[in-house]
Amino acid sequence: ALTKRVQCPDGIHTATNAACCPLFDVLEDVQQNLFDGGECGEEAHESLRLVFHDAISISNAAGNVGGADGSIVVFDTIETNYHANLGTDEIVQKQKPIIARHNISAGDFVQFAGAVAVSNCPGAPQIPFFLGRPPPVSQAPDGLVPEPFDSVDKILARFADAGPVGFTPVEVVWSLVSHTVAAADLVDPTIPGSPFDSTPGTFDSQFFVETQLKGTLFPGTSGNQGEAESPLAGEMRLQSDHDLARDSRTACEWQSFVNNPTKLRNRFSDVVLKLSLLGHDQSTLTDCSEIIPVPQTINVPATFPAGLTIADVEQACVGTAFPSLATDPGPVTSVPPVAGS
Numbered sequence: 001a002l003t004k005r006v007q008c009p010d011g012i013h014t015a016t017n018a019a020c021c022p023l024f025d026v027l028e029d030v031q032q033n034l035f036d037g038g039e040c041g042e043e044a045h046e047s048l049r050l051v052f053h054d055a056i057s058i059s060n061a062a063g064n065v066g067g068a069d070g071s072i073v074v075f076d077t078i079e080t081n082y083h084a085n086l087g088t089d090e091i092v093q094k095q096k097p098i099i100a101r102h103n104i105s106a107g108d109f110v111q112f113a114g115a116v117a118v119s120n121c122p123g124a125p126q127i128p129f130f131l132g133r134p135p136p137v138s139q140a141p142d143g144l145v146p147e148p149f150d151s152v153d154k155i156l157a158r159f160a161d162a163g164p165v166g167f168t169p170v171e172v173v174w175s176l177v178s179h180t181v182a183a184a185d186l187v188d189p190t191i192p193g194s195p196f197d198s199t200p201g202t203f204d205s206q207f208f209v210e211t212q213l214k215g216t217l218f219p220g221t222s223g224n225q226g227e228a229e230s231p232l233a234g235e236m237r238l239q240s241d242h243d244l245a246r247d248s249r250t251a252c253e254w255q256s257f258v259n260n261p262t263k264l265r266n267r268f269s270d271v272v273l274k275l276s277l278l279g280h281d282q283s284t285l286t287d288c289s290e291i292i293p294v295p296q297t298i299n300v301p302a303t304f305p306a307g308l309t310i311a312d313v314e315q316a317c318v319g320t321a322f323p324s325l326a327t328d329p330g331p332v333t334s335v336p337p338v339a340g341s
């Protein structure tokens with residue numbers, strides 16, 4: 001279809017809707033001053049985490065107030081002190097001056113920065129972005145963000161209660177594709193930056209392979225709340241990811257992402273869009289998805305880490321065999337921490 005484009009006031013860009021033009025400057029600012037020139041590093045990871053923590057803070061039972069409204073930024077002195085949000089204060093402090101330089105709401109910025117963050121990760125989808133969220137009305141109440149020590153029942157119930165339609169167990173799995181570009185700083189504070197898979201800078205399916213492997217060690221100290229044993233030195237496994245990979249309601253969807261990059265991209269894109277619209281009527285927002293950069297593509301098959309094979313898989317999906325994968329060559333390695341964590 002032919003779409004008429006407008007010339008933006010900067011004289012450089014064009015857009016399908018003039019309302020999107022200011023986002024070219026915001027994009028430049030976040031790439032240069034938040035994401036170190038366009039990296040999939042610590043600030044990109046934390047900005048994606050912030051997408052979730054802002055958006056999921058809405059409850060159908062409580063009347064669907066809030067959601068993706070930027071309250072975690074505007075009411076940061078309250079919300080970043082909630083236990084589940086600990087550690088988000090740093091990225092909020094880095095985002096605030098950028099928001100102040102532009103005429104953009106905090107709710108829009110959090111979702112925009114998250115979509116740009118994901119686009120910096122090779123293999124990622126181009127996440128749609130809609131513009132026009134009003135300022136938040138109030139801080140989100142405590143207790144709406146899932147914790148890694150929550151049971152699967154509790155996690156699924158919390159997601160089901162997020163917004164008027166909620167999220168199904170399968171959509172919960174889709175949302176956890178995020179943990180392919182992620183690390184933990186506070187679950188074990190002695191080892192900040194410990195990644196959830198061996199490739200935290202790449203948007204691949206290693207997270208779904210490695211969470212299905214038998215846990216054999218704690219990368220740092222033992223006894224941390226919300227942590228389960230992982231299969232690799234340096235790698236952190238959340239109790240919640242361990243349990244979701246093995247629960248009969250979620251295990252087959254979890255396994256289905258292994259070596260399925262097209263599904264990984266498409267489902268994650270769908271579910272992040274849905275998160276980004278929590279608390280909003282999509283028809284009141286403007287589609288500015290074209291401003292989000294097109295991510296670099298990758299073509300690397302999933303593998304078992306060196307020294308591990310199908311024999312180390314804790315098969316949980318009944319009825320579908322775990323995909324057959326090669327094992328990385330060479331000696332057993334350990335996963336290095338994410339820099340700047």
Ligand code: HEM
Pocket residue numbers: 042045046048049051052087146147148149155175176178179181182183184185186187188226238240272
């Ligand atoms: C059951 C649901 C979830 C739980 C229990 C959970 C829990 C956690 C925990 C405990 C951390 C480590 C925080 C730290 O110690 O620094 C983390 C990191 C992260 N989470 Fe989740 N998460 C969930 C869902 C999500 C979703 C839906 C997204 C995004 C769509 C997301 C994105 C991230 C990212 C990107 C990081 C890494 C941040 C960094 O590397 O700095 N999480 N998550």
Ligand SMILES: [Ca+2]
Pocket residue numbers: 179180181197198199200201202203204205206207
């Ligand atoms: Ca990865």
Ligand SMILES: [Mn+2]
Pocket residue numbers: 042045046183184185193341
């Ligand atoms: Mn971090």
